[in-house]
Amino acid sequence: MPTAIGFSRFGAPEVLHPLQIETPCPGPGQALVRVRAAGVNPVDCKIRRGDFTGAEPEHFPQRLGNEFAGTVVAMGPDTPAESAIAVGTDVLGSTAAQAYAESLVVDTEGLAVKPPSVPWEMAGGLPAAGQTARTALSRLEVGAGDVVLVHAAAGGVGTLAVQLAGELGAQVIGTASEANHDYLRRLGAAPVRYGPGLTERVRALAPEGVDAALDLVGGEAVITSLALVRDRYRIGTTVDQGAVAEHGVQRVGGRSHAALQEVVDLAAADRLTLPVRTFPLGDAASAHRAVETGHVRGKVILTVY
Template structure:
C-alpha cells in the first residue's frame, strides 16, 4: 500500500486527509513513478472547496494534484526511451498528491540533473499554461504585453517567456512584489483605481495583448486597453469569455514542457519556490495558496 491525499467532502483545508492506495501496474504506453514532489495549484483549492461541484463533481474520496516529479518505478509495454530509475516530470490529473502515480509515457519529460525536485514538480502546470496561453494570444517580438497577477506561478513563467520572445512586459501585482517583477524583466504596476491610466503612461504606444489570471476588474481594464479581443486571454473568467468574446486560454503541451525544461537547464528560466510542505501537510500548503500572495510555487515533498 502507499499514501495519497484526498478529501471526502467539500470544505476548507481541514477536509484533506490521507488514504491508502494500492499502486496499480502501468498499462501499455504507461509508467509508474515514485513521486518525489508534487505541485500545488489554485485549481486544487477550487476543486476542494466545491467551486466546480456543478460542472465537475468530485468522486469521493477525491484525490488532487496535476503535476509531479519522481523516479520511474515500473515501465509498461510499448514504452521506448524511458527506463526504471529515470528521473522525470510531467502532468497528471487529480493524482499527484501521492507516493506513486501512473502516467502516460508520452506526457513525461526527463528531468535534468540541474533541476531540483521541487522545481521539477512546480514547473509542469504553470509552465505549460503560460506557454500555451502566450501562443494563443499571439505574442511576438516587439509586442507590449500586459500580464495580470504577474507574480503568481503562471505569471512568473509568462513574464519570462514574454521577455525571451522579444516582448515588452507590464505586470500587475501588489507593491511588495514590484522588485520581484523587475528582477524577471517586467515593468510592474499596482492594482486598484486608475490602473488603465497608469498602464497608458507606461505604454504610450498601446498594449498589444493581455494574459489575465484575475478576472473581474482586470478584464474591464484589458478591454479598455486592447482593441482586438482575440488578443485578450483569461485563465479564470468564463463569464468574460461568453460576454465579451475574449479567449479562454491555457492548456497542456508536452512539447512546450520539453522546451521549458531546456530553458531552465540553460539558465534562462527561473521557477521560484515560495514554500514547501511534506505530503502529510497538504492542508498547510492549501492554506498558503489561499492567501493569494504566493510568489512562484508551493510544492509538496514526498519522502
C-alpha cells in the same frame, strides 16, 4: 501501501487527509513514478471546496494534484527500446487529480526528462504553470516588439509568462502588489500596482498601447485589458469563463508536450526561475491555506521524501 492525499467531503483545508492506496500497475505506454514533488494550484483548492459541483452525485474520496516530478520505477509492457523514458529516469509531467501521492501511473508520452540541474521542488511546479503560460502566449500570438500586460504576474503562471514573453522578445508589464515590484523587475517586467487607476498607470508605461494581455485573476483585470488592447482576440484569460462569453476574449492555457519541453529546456539552461514554498505531503492543508491567501510568489510545492 503508498500514501495519497484526498478528501471525503467538500470543505476547508482541514478536510484533506491521508489515503492508503494500492500500488498502481502501469499498462502499455505507461510508467509508474515515485513522486518527489507535486505542485499545488488554485484549481486544487476550488475542487476541494466543491466549487465545481453540479447535478451529478459526488463520489468520495477524491484526490488532487495535476503536476509532479519524480523517478520512474516501473514501465508498462511494450515500451519501445529507444524510448527516452526508462526505469531510473527522473521525469516531470502533468496528470489529472492524482499527483498528491507517493506514487502514480502516467502515460509516458506526456513526460519530460528532468534536467539534473533543475531542483526537484522547481521541477514539480513547472508542468502546469509552464504549459499554461507557454500555450497562452502562443494563442495570443505574442512575439518580438509586442507590449504584453500580465495580470497577477508574481504567481506561478505569471512568473513564467513574464520570462517566456521576454524570451520571445516582448516588453512585459506585470501587475502585482508593491511588495512584489522588485521581484518583477528582476524577472524583466515593468511592475504596476493593481487596483483603482490601473488603466491609467499602464498607459503611462505604454503610451503607444498594449498589444496583448494575459489575465490570471479575472474580473476587473479583463475590463482593464479591454480598455487597453485594441484586438480583444489578443486578450486571454485562464479563469474568467464569463468574460469569454460576454466580451469575446480568449480562454487560454492548456497542455502541450512541446510547450513543456520548451520550458524544461529553458530551465535547464538557467534561463527561467520559479521560486517555491514547500510543505511536506502530509501537510497539504497548510499548503492549501498558503495558496488561498492569493499572495504566493511563484509556486507552492508538496515534497515527498
